[in-house]
Amino acid sequence: MEQVKILVVEDEVIVARTIANQLNQLGYTVIGTASSGKVAIAKAFESKPELVLMDVILKGEMDGITAASQIREQLDIPVIFLTAYGDDNTVQRAKVTQPFGYVIKPFTSKDLRIAIEIGLLKHNLERDLRENRDRLATLLNSMSDAVIATNEQGIVTFINPAAELITGWKQADALGKDISKIFRLIDEVTETSLENPVTKVLRDGQVVYLDEFTSLITKNGSRIPIGDSASPIMRQPGQINGVVVVFWNLSERQQAQLLEQALHKERELNQLKSLFISTVSHEFRNPLSVIQSSVELLEMQGENLTAAKKHTYLKRIKGAIQSMKKLMEDVLFMGKSEAGKLECHPSSLYLEEFCRELIAEFTTIHHSGSEIIFNCHSDRTDACMDEQLLHYIFTNLLTNAVKYSPEGGNIFFDLTCNLMEKVAIFHIQDQGIGIPEADQARLFESFYRASNAQSIPGTGLGLVIVKKCVEAHKGQISINSQVGIGTTFTIILPLNYIPNVMNK
Ligand code: ATP
Numbered sequence: 001m002e003q004v005k006i007l008v009v010e011d012e013v014i015v016a017r018t019i020a021n022q023l024n025q026l027g028y029t030v031i032g033t034a035s036s037g038k039v040a041i042a043k044a045f046e047s048k049p050e051l052v053l054m055d056v057i058l059k060g061e062m063d064g065i066t067a068a069s070q071i072r073e074q075l076d077i078p079v080i081f082l083t084a085y086g087d088d089n090t091v092q093r094a095k096v097t098q099p100f101g102y103v104i105k106p107f108t109s110k111d112l113r114i115a116i117e118i119g120l121l122k123h124n125l126e127r128d129l130r131e132n133r134d135r136l137a138t139l140l141n142s143m144s145d146a147v148i149a150t151n152e153q154g155i156v157t158f159i160n161p162a163a164e165l166i167t168g169w170k171q172a173d174a175l176g177k178d179i180s181k182i183f184r185l186i187d188e189v190t191e192t193s194l195e196n197p198v199t200k201v202l203r204d205g206q207v208v209y210l211d212e213f214t215s216l217i218t219k220n221g222s223r224i225p226i227g228d229s230a231s232p233i234m235r236q237p238g239q240i241n242g243v244v245v246v247f248w249n250l251s252e253r254q255q256a257q258l259l260e261q262a263l264h265k266e267r268e269l270n271q272l273k274s275l276f277i278s279t280v281s282h283e284f285r286n287p288l289s290v291i292q293s294s295v296e297l298l299e300m301q302g303e304n305l306t307a308a309k310k311h312t313y314l315k316r317i318k319g320a321i322q323s324m325k326k327l328m329e330d331v332l333f334m335g336k337s338e339a340g341k342l343e344c345h346p347s348s349l350y351l352e353e354f355c356r357e358l359i360a361e362f363t364t365i366h367h368s369g370s371e372i373i374f375n376c377h378s379d380r381t382d383a384c385m386d387e388q389l390l391h392y393i394f395t396n397l398l399t400n401a402v403k404y405s406p407e408g409g410n411i412f413f414d415l416t417c418n419l420m421e422k423v424a425i426f427h428i429q430d431q432g433i434g435i436p437e438a439d440q441a442r443l444f445e446s447f448y449r450a451s452n453a454q455s456i457p458g459t460g461l462g463l464v465i466v467k468k469c470v471e472a473h474k475g476q477i478s479i480n481s482q483v484g485i486g487t488t489f490t491i492i493l494p495l496n497y498i499p500n501v502m503n504k
């Protein structure tokens with residue numbers, strides 16, 4: 001172990017030498033002696049001892065106490081006083097310099113050793129404590145969470161810069177004030193003041209967290225939504241010595257979250273756009289090549305073409321044009337609704353009449369092998385809805401019912417008007433392939449197609465369009481389906497929906 005370096009300050013030369021000898025024998029290194037306060041300070045600066053033994057009474061202008069205080073302040077070297085006096089005045093003055101010990105003359109080597117070791121230990125402990133305190137202060141001052149500490153009476157003893165910023169209270173004004181002045185909370189929903197978390201912690205001795213929708217009232221009376229936790233400070237179990245409140249400005253976090261959500265949405269939209277373009281161009285390619293090959297065959301066979309073949313080719317061309325037209329319409333519809341331009345223009349209509357006409361038209365155009373059985377369960381079916389949007393809804397659902405059913409399967413179309421609830425309920429039920437449960441939740445996503453439908457042509461836009469039309473009426477759509485048994489779509493629409501112009 002390295003020897004401790006000590007400076008001895010004693011104006012009696014013989015005494016100084018004796019002490020130096022004692023110290024050497026005890027294993028310390030005496031780096032010098034000084035007989036006046038001034039010389040002592042100069043030697044301390046020059047040789048940086050780890051400890052100074054200082055006689056209280058020194059000859060000359062400067063006594064030991066003044067010299068000790070300068071050495072301590074400027075060099076942070078612990079000083080132990082050597083004194084023959086125990087009078088109050090001397091002790092009082094010596095105390096101010098925060099000495100690390102006293103040795104009363106005459107003293108033995110043992111007294112000296114004990115005083116030196118305790119002095120060094122005390123100095124090391126103090127330094128560690130100071131370093132820890134500085135580290136903690138730096139941490140608290142630089143952290144983005146706001147921190148306020150109180151004593152056991154709820155009086156503010158600490159407030160960090162982040163807390164100053166949120167509360168509007170400067171440290172100088174906040175320290176010593178009751179926490180209820182600095183940290184006032186209000187419930188944003190009920191508009192009532194909330195119990196101060198510090199009071200709660202002091203009473204219950206447990207960590208407290210804030211409820212949602214809590215705001216802090218700042219010094220200038222404005223409100224800031226915050227989240228917080230308050231914890232007791234306990235030096236011994238069961239004894240609360242104070243409370244630490246950690247809180248943060250939720251509006252900043254909320255803004256960051258909103259921004260993150262917006263970016264996420266933007267990313268999703270971009271992905272959707274790419275998917276849209278690739279799927280749509282792919283879907284156009286099929287009917288286009290059908291048209292191209294049919295036209296080529298028509299040209300090649302020219303005069304030799306039989307009427308039957310001509311009919312087949314023309315039918316193929318018509319079918320391809322039809323599917324391109326539908327896709328075109330779907331894409332235009334999606335574009336319109338994505339741009340927020342999907343408007344609902346309700347007009348008076350009789351739903352029973354409307355449905356019967358729609359089914360007749362559908363059957364004529366589609367010539368499907370399935371029969372659509374319509375049932376109306378209400379006498380009064382007058383309503384106010386957007387006919388064009390209704391058309392989209394039922395044409396798409398009927399197309400699906402036909403497309404995903406074996407030929408000849410029945411399709412049931414039911415209408416009920418509930419005048420009490422002021423809603424119309426539509427069921428479209430088929431006996432087709434059904435939809436696997438795992439796919440059902442994603443059917444209303446653009447281009448999503450169930451795993452059992454991949455071999456059947458389709459783009460995966462129909463149900464998205466249906467949902468948008470239902471939502472434009474503030475209605476609801478639900479599915480009930482079992483693979484191999486069939487599918488029922490239920491649509492509930494308000495009988496008389498009046499769109500809010502402001503919401504458009
Ligand atoms: P399109 O855009 O041409 O309508 P699509 O029919 O594939 O193409 P949607 O109408 O949106 O797209 O339907 C999405 C998916 O839901 C379908 O691919 C199919 O898997 C499933 N589906 C919809 N209706 C039925 C039904 N009645 N029976 C079984 N599956 C269905």
Ligand code: MG
Pocket residue numbers: 396399400458461462463
């Ligand atoms: Mg469809």
